Amino acid sequence: MQTLTLLNPMDMHLHLREGAMLEGVLPYTAQIFSAAVVMPNLTTPITNTALAKDYQKQILSLCAPSSFKPLMTLFITESLNLQELQEAKKAGIKILKLYPKGATTGSEGGVKEILSDNTLQVFQYAQDLGFILSIHGESNGFSLEREYEFLPIFEHIAQNFPKLQTIIEHLSDARSLDMVEKYPNLYATLTLHHISMSLDDVLGKGLNPHHFCKPILKTKKDQQALLQAALNAHPKVSFGSDSAPHLESAKLTANGAAGIFAAPILLPALATLFEEHNALENLQTFISQRAIENYHLTDFPQKSITLSRKPFVIPERIMTPLGAVIPLWAGKTLNWSL
Ligand code: NCD
Numbered sequence: 001m002q003t004l005t006l007l008n009p010m011d012m013h014l015h016l017r018e019g020a021m022l023e024g025v026l027p028y029t030a031q032i033f034s035a036a037v038v039m040p041n042l043t044t045p046i047t048n049t050a051l052a053k054d055y056q057k058q059i060l061s062l063c064a065p066s067s068f069k070p071l072m073t074l075f076i077t078e079s080l081n082l083q084e085l086q087e088a089k090k091a092g093i094k095i096l097k098l099y100p101k102g103a104t105t106g107s108e109g110g111v112k113e114i115l116s117d118n119t120l121q122v123f124q125y126a127q128d129l130g131f132i133l134s135i136h137g138e139s140n141g142f143s144l145e146r147e148y149e150f151l152p153i154f155e156h157i158a159q160n161f162p163k164l165q166t167i168i169e170h171l172s173d174a175r176s177l178d179m180v181e182k183y184p185n186l187y188a189t190l191t192l193h194h195i196s197m198s199l200d201d202v203l204g205k206g207l208n209p210h211h212f213c214k215p216i217l218k219t220k221k222d223q224q225a226l227l228q229a230a231l232n233a234h235p236k237v238s239f240g241s242d243s244a245p246h247l248e249s250a251k252l253t254a255n256g257a258a259g260i261f262a263a264p265i266l267l268p269a270l271a272t273l274f275e276e277h278n279a280l281e282n283l284q285t286f287i288s289q290r291a292i293e294n295y296h297l298t299d300f301p302q303k304s305i306t307l308s309r310k311p312f313v314i315p316e317r318i319m320t321p322l323g324a325v326i327p328l329w330a331g332k333t334l335n336w337s338l
C-alpha cells in the first residue's frame with residue numbers, strides 16, 4: 001500500500017481550551033504534531049507569564065511531554081508592560097497574540113485601539129525583545145471586508161517596526177497575500193478550511209454552522225489564491241489549523257459559536273488535498289519546514305508520522321468529557337488515513 005511519511009508536523013495556530021475540553025481534544029494534536037502554537041484566548045485569557053506557565057503545565061500533564069511541545073503565547077492587553085514582557089521572554093515565551101477587542105471567540109479582553117500610544121509601546125518592547133507578534137487581523141466592519149479593512153494596521157506595523165516579525169493569522173483574503181509579499185517582516189499562517197472552502201460552504205447549500213469561523217470563509221478566488229500559496233509552500237507562510245473546538249450545542253444555538261474543530265483530520269485531509277492537486281511533494285515543507293524557518297524553531301520533539309493511502313471515514317462526532325464536538329467534514333471520506 002502507498003504510504004507517506006511526514007516528519008515533525010507543526011501546527012502554528014491551535015486552540016486547546018482548558019479543563020475537560022483540553023483533555024478531550026489534546027490527543028488529536030499531541031500524538032501527531034511535534035509542536036503547536038497554543039492560543040491564549042481562554043475564559044481567563046493568558047495575559048501574563050504565571051498564567052502561561054500554569055497552562056503549559058496543565059497541557060504537559062495530559063500528554064507525553066517528551067513528544068509534544070506546546071509553544072505558549074501571551075494575550076496582549078493595553079496594560080502589558082516591559083517587566084511582564086521580560087519575564088515572558090525569560091520563561092521561553094516567544095509569541096504575543098493580539099486580538100482586537102470583540103473580534104472573535106474569547107477576545108472581549110483584547111485591544112480596543114490597535115494603534116494607541118500604549119499598544120505602540122507594547123510593539124516597541126516586543127521588537128526590542130525579539131518577540132513574534134501574531135495578530136487576528138479583522139476590523140469590525142462588513143464580514144467579508146474585515147481582513148482587508150485591517151490591512152492598513154499591518155502596513156503601519158510593518159513600516160514602523162521593521163524588525164518586529166508580524167504574522168497575519170489565518171489569512172483569509174487574497175489581498176492580504178500581496179501585503180505579506182510587500183514587507184519583509186510580514187508573514188502568515190494558513191488553515192486547512194481557508195485553503196479548501198469558500199463562503200458557499202457556509203451558506204450556499206443551507207446554513208452550515210460547522211463551517212462558520214472567524215475570519216469567515218471568503219470567495220472562491222480568495223480560496224484559490226490561498227490554496228496556491230499552500231500547495232507551493234510559500235516561504236513566508238506556515239500551517240496553522242486554527243482548530244477551535246466548541247460543543248455541538250454551542251454551534252447549534254442561535255448565536256452559533258465561531259470556530260472549526262479540524263484537529264482530528266488535519267494530516268489525512270491535507271494529504272488528500274495536496275494529492276488532488278499533484279503537490280504531495282510540497283506537503284512536508286508546508287506542514288513543517290516553513291514553521292521551523294519562520295518561527296526559528298530549534299528544539300522540538302522529533303516525530304515521524306506515516307499515513308496510508310486507504311479511506312478514512314471522519315467520525316460523526318468526537319466525545320469529550322463535556323459533550324460532543326463535531327469535527328470538520330464529519331462523515332466524509334478522505335483518501336489518506338493515519
Ligand atoms: C476561535 C475560537 O473559537 O477560539 N474561533 C474562530 O472562529 N477561529 C478564535 C479565533 O481564532 O478567531
Ligand code: ZN
Pocket residue numbers: 013014015039242244
Ligand atoms: Zn484561532
